[in-house]
Every structure is written in C-alpha cells, then in structure tokens.
Amino acid sequence: MVSSDEKEIPLLWEYSLGQGQVAVVNLGIYEKSCRGIYASAYSLLGDFCAYPVINGAAFYLDGFPAPLPQGKNAYITKTYGDMDLYTFYINEWWPDLLRLAQKYDIRYTGSLVESSAGGVEPPFEVTGARNRYQYFGAQLLENGGEIGIYGYNHLPLCTEGFESALEQRPELDYQKDLKLKYWKTKNDMAAALQEISRFFGELFSEQNPQVYTPPANILSEEGRQILRNTIPEIRAVAGSYMGGEFSIAQEFAVSGDGLIETPRITYGCYINSDMKLSALSELNMHYVNTHFMYLSDVLNPDLGAELGWPELCRRLEEYMDWLYGAAPEIRRLTGSGTAAAVQRFYYVQAEKKSTETGMELELSNFQDEAWFLIRFNAWEPEESGTSGGKLTRLQGDLYLLKAENQHVTVQRKAVQ
Numbered sequence: 086m087v088s089s090d091e092k093e094i095p096l097l098w099e100y101s102l103g104q105g106q107v108a109v110v111n112l113g114i115y116e117k118s119c120r121g122i123y124a125s126a127y128s129l130l131g132d133f134c135a136y137p138v139i140n141g142a143a144f145y146l147d148g149f150p151a152p153l154p155q156g157k158n159a160y161i162t163k164t165y166g167d168m169d170l171y172t173f174y175i176n177e178w179w180p181d182l183l184r185l186a187q188k189y190d191i192r193y194t195g196s197l198v199e200s201s202a203g204g205v206e207p208p209f210e211v212t213g214a215r216n217r218y219q220y221f222g223a224q225l226l227e228n229g230g231e232i233g234i235y236g237y238n239h240l241p242l243c244t245e246g247f248e249s250a251l252e253q254r255p256e257l258d259y260q261k262d263l264k265l266k267y268w269k270t271k272n273d274m275a276a277a278l279q280e281i282s283r284f285f286g287e288l289f290s291e292q293n294p295q296v297y298t299p300p301a302n303i304l305s306e307e308g309r310q311i312l313r314n315t316i317p318e319i320r321a322v323a324g325s326y327m328g329g330e331f332s333i334a335q336e337f338a339v340s341g342d343g344l345i346e347t348p349r350i351t352y353g354c355y356i357n358s359d360m361k362l363s364a365l366s367e368l369n370m371h372y373v374n375t376h377f378m379y380l381s382d383v384l385n386p387d388l389g390a391e392l393g394w395p396e397l398c399r400r401l402e403e404y405m406d407w408l409y410g411a412a413p414e415i416r417r418l419t420g421s422g423t424a425a426a427v428q429r430f431y432y433v434q435a436e437k438k439s440t441e442t443g444m445e446l447e448l449s450n451f452q453d454e455a456w457f458l459i460r461f462n463a464w465e466p467e468e469s470g471t472s473g474g475k476l477t478r479l480q481g482d483l484y485l486l487k488a489e490n491q492h493v494t495v496q497r498k499a500v501q
Contacts, residue, residue, distance in 0.1 A: 302349075321423070349376060446486075
C-alpha cells in the first residue's frame with residue numbers, strides 16, 4: 086500500500102526473512118479508525134490467517150419516520166425554486182433514497198420519533214399526522230427494511246449531571262455545548278418511552294421495535310437501564326463507533342446487560358477522508374459497514390448542505406458504488422439483522438490447525454453459521470474442496486468463509 090499522492094510513499098509492505106515473514110506498517114496513525122489495516126498486516130504472517138468477522142452492511146435513517154419539517158429553507162429553494170420542505174422530502178429526498186435502495190439492494194432501518202418538540206415533561210402527545218408516519222413506514226417495510234425506536238422526541242436519555250461521569254470530565258456542558266435539554270426526572274424519561282412504544286404499536290401493530298438509535302448518539306447509563314425496563318423488545322443499541330465528547334465509543338459486542346452493540350461507522354452524504362479511512366479499515370477488521378443519516382442532514386451546512394441535495398445524493402451513491410464494488414459479497418442487513426450477526430461473531434471461537442492436505446477450523450459456541458476472513462499466504466485453496474462451509478475468493482489471496490458446521494476443512498489446491 087502506498088500514499089495516493091505523486092510520491093507514492095510506501096505505507097504497508099511485506100518481505101521474507103530467513104524462515105519467517107515480516108510485515109511493515111508505515112502509516113503513522115495509531116487510532117481506532119485504522120486498526121483494520123494493522124489486522125490486515127498481521128494476516129500476512131504465517132501460512133494462513135483466519136479470523137471471525139460480521140459480514141454485513143446496514144444503512145440507518147435516524148429519526149425517520151418523523152414529523153416532516155415545515156416552511157422553506159434556503160438550501161432547498163436554491164435548487165428547487167419555491168419548493169417548501171414538506172414537498173421536498175416527499176417528492177425529492179425520499180424517492181431518491183428508495184431508488185438507491187433498489188439499485189444496491191439496501192434494506193433501510195428507520196427509527197421512529199413521535200414529536201419534533203423538545204418537551205421533557207408530561208403530557209407526551211402525538212404532534213404529527215399519523216398518515217405520514219404510516220406512509221413512510223409502510224414503504225420502508227415493503228422494501229425489506231425495518232423500523233426501530235429513536236425516541237419520543239430528539240432528546241437523548243439523560244438527566245442533569247450525567248456528563249460528569251464521562252471520562253471524569255465535569256467541565257463538559259451538555260446544555261451549553263449541544264443546546265439540548267435534560268429530562269427532569271427518570272419517571273418523565275420512562276413516560277416518554279412508554280408513549281413512543283404505544284405509538285409504535287398503534288402504527289405498526291405487526292412489528293416489534295428491536296433497535297434503538299440514540300438521539301445525537303448519546304445514551305446515559307441510567308437512560309439505558311430505563312430503556313431496557315420500558316421497552317424490553319429492544320435488542321440492540323446502534324450508537325457511535327468513534328464516539329465523541331458526550332457519546333461513548335461502542336465496539337461490536339454483546340454487553341453485560343444483554344444488549345447488542347451495533348455502532349455506526351460513517352454518516353451523512355458528505356463522506357470525508359477520515360470516514361473513508363474508517364470504512365476501509367472496518368471492511369478489513371470486521372468485514373462490516375454501518376452508515377446513518379438524519380432527516381435534517383440535507384439542511385446542515387456542516388454536512389455539506391450548501392452543495393445541494395442533488396450533489397449530496399450523488400456523493401452518497403458514489404460511496405455506495407465504492408462499498409459494494411470493494412465488497413460485493415457483503416450481506417445487506419437491517420439493524421436487527423446486524424445485531425444477530427454481531428451476536429454470532431462475538432461468541433464464536435475458532436481453533437485453527439494446519440494439516441498435510443490444507444487446514445482445519447474447529448468452532449466452539451457455534452450456532453447456525455459463522456463468517457471468517459482467511460488469507461492464504463503459503464498455498465492456494467481449492468474452493469470446491471471445502472467441507473463444512475463455503476469458501477469465496479474476495480481478492481488476491483483473501484477469502485470469505487461461511488462456516489455451516491462447527492468443523493470446517495479447506496483443501497490445498499494441487500500444484501500444477
């Protein structure tokens with residue numbers, strides 16, 4: 086791997102030394118955003134390297150279905166003339182997202198929000214037209230997607246003082262820095278969750294919400310406990326992969342309280358170079374891609390609103406082109422599907438062994454399937470000679486294995 090400028094500075098290379106193999110990473114970045122590159126470098130050592138992965142891509146629409154914004158916005162009228170926001174979301178934004186879903190076989194995961202108001206005290210009531218929620222929700226479901234919970238409104242589940250527990254940094258000011266309100270009491274927080282759960286059942290009686298996407302990717306410990314107690318159907322929390330001052334950086338894991346952590350790696354339509362690096366890294370680390378958007382992203386100048394929706398949509402499509410071009414075998418999952426994949430990935434253990442004819446994997450905590458990336462450095466596998474699973478070549482000497490049995494063997498291809 087070399088730098089993308091004209092100098093082509095070596096960033097990753099390998100060479101043989103005596104009876105061993107050396108891999109050198111000259112990246113100069115030692116953060117979570119690029120640890121998958123180090124994992125790839127490690128996989129270059131030894132005759133073969135096999136490690137469990139998630140194998141899935143998911144796209145989340147946070148806070149959608151929701152009450153649609155009213156009035157007009159300069160970023161929209163600049164492109165569409167006198168069009169108001171309500172008309173824009175119905176006639177432009179949503180049809181474009183459906184087109185992308187059909188083109189790339191994406192199954193969006195929406196997350197219901199009931200009110201656009203910032204009320205933190207009862208009564209908690211419906212503020213939007215039910216038929217709009219049902220219209221968008223029905224189309225989400227018809228296209229293979231699902232709907233989770235975002236919240237009664239756009240306020241994270243936090244009461245006053247929660248930021249003092251964040252890395253011992255009481256100087257952070259939640260209200261001033263983020264311009265968000267605290268919930269007055271835990272009971273008010275629970276009442277708001279009860280209302281969004283009731284509203285969800287009213288709109289989508291045949292569905293159960295399984296995924297919670299925290300507003301602003303922020304969730305306090307007390308809020309998490311109230312969420313579990315109030316909406317026990319929730320299986321997964323889809324927050325932030327990288328974290329922030331107020332949001333905790335999640336790992337793909339099953340937490341001690343039983344909730345499955347399914348963090349999102351990239352966001353918006355203006356995917357910058359840092360996010361691209363994280364996306365590349367996680368394809369190598371976990372063979373996973375998770376992306377989210379807000380309804381209001383197209384109006385946010387920090388997320389490229391000045392470019393206009395047609396250009397933002399083009400850039401999102403360009404990102405999807407890259408993703409499914411680089412990883413055509415990756416599974417298209419919903420949020421709950423991602424949670425199930427993370428659960429299998431988290432628990433499976435593999436004992437690897439070289440044999441005279443190839444290699445063997447002995448799996449423990451195996452359920453119905455497990456996925457592995459395998460790099461063959463010393464020999465080439467015979468794809469049709471795999472027992473207990475299916476082997477698919479991704480690129481070069483890197484393969485994707487679907488384990489269908491707890492015992493998997495891969496045969497070495499005969500040398501011609």
